[in-house]
Amino acid sequence: xxxxxxxxxxxxxxxxxxxxxxxxxxxxxxxxxxxxxxxxxxxxxxxxxxxxxxxxxxxxxxxxxxxxxxxxxxxxxxxxxxxxxxxxxxxxxxxxxxxxxxxxxxxxx
Amino acid sequence: xxxxxxxxxxxxxxxxxxxxxxxxxxxxxxxxxxxxxxxxxxxxxxxxxxxxxxxxxxxxxxxxxxxxxxxxxxxxxxxxxxxxxxxxxxxxxxxxxxxxxxxxxxxxxxxxxxxxxxxxxxxxxxxxxxxxxxxxxxxxxxxxxxxx
Numbered sequence: 041x042x043x044x045x046x047x048x049x050x051x052x053x054x055x056x057x058x059x060x061x062x063x064x065x066x067x068x069x070x071x072x073x074x075x076x077x078x079x080x081x082x083x084x085x086x087x088x089x090x091x092x093x094x095x096x097x098x099x100x101x102x103x104x105x106x107x108x109x110x111x112x113x114x115x116x117x118x119x120x121x122x123x124x125x126x127x128x129x130x131x132x133x134x135x136x137x138x139x140x141x142x143x144x145x146x147x148x149x
Numbered sequence: 150x151x152x153x154x155x156x157x158x159x160x161x162x163x164x165x166x167x168x169x170x171x172x173x174x175x176x177x178x179x180x181x182x183x184x185x186x187x188x189x190x191x192x193x194x195x196x197x198x199x200x201x202x203x204x205x206x207x208x209x210x211x212x213x214x215x216x217x218x219x220x221x222x223x224x225x226x227x228x229x230x231x232x233x234x235x236x237x238x239x240x241x242x243x244x245x246x247x248x249x250x251x252x253x254x255x256x257x258x259x260x261x262x263x264x265x266x267x268x269x270x271x272x273x274x275x276x277x278x279x280x281x282x283x284x285x286x287x288x289x290x291x292x293x294x295x296x297x
Contacts (some may be wrong), residue, residue, distance in 0.1 A: 088196060088199055105254060
């Protein structure tokens with residue numbers, strides 16, 4: 041059986057105005073039996089604590105379903121937000137999409 | 150202390166104003182402010198502003214404006230955010246969240262971020278029935294002579 045991988049690519053500022061849509065997208069992935077959900081931050085310019093809150097709640101949802109939530113391509117301001125809140129220790133974050141795919145293809149996830 | 154640069158902005162109490170706040174903050178960036186300090190203050194400003202919109206102005210009409218002032222001094226950034234909300238004990242709120250923080254909750258992180266970033270943080274009731282959130286960040290100015 042192949043692993044079901046879903047990728048979510050938010051755009052712009054991930055804050056309180058986008059938090060609900062983001063969580064709905066994650067829930068849809070879980071309902072569609074995704075085993076690995078990658079949130080690709082390539083096009084996210086900024087995230088505040090509301091965006092981070094949505095991400096944390098999503099992680100709970102995904103883990104409860106026995107699936108994995110992974111992140112990649114976060115920029116410097118977002119990296120700083122993760123470090124300030126110690127969330128860099130909670131999330132698995134890949135530097136870029138390529139490194140995620142390499143691990144995925146080698147069955148290392 | 151000499152004020153090198155000071156800007157004002159008034160925006161409607163709406164999370165959609167965040168774009169405008171970020172653009173405004175971009176304009177005060179200058180080489181003497183270390184990048185880490187600038188990024189931290191950008192985040193502190195955002196957290197202060199969204200707190201004002203979501204909490205202080207929760208029951209107020211969106212056309213009640215939130216005022217922002219950014220002052221660049223020698224080795225110091227001062228951010229001020231004025232809201233029209235009811236009086237609020239920020240210190241008690243910080244203590245509550247710093248004690249009870251658990252890693253998988255969705256909220257409460259904003260005030261902890263403010264507390265961690267600011268060298269001085271206060272939330273004061275003013276005579277005009279507004280509250281003023283003051284965020285002060287000190288830093289060693291980067292040596293500009295390298296760029297000349």
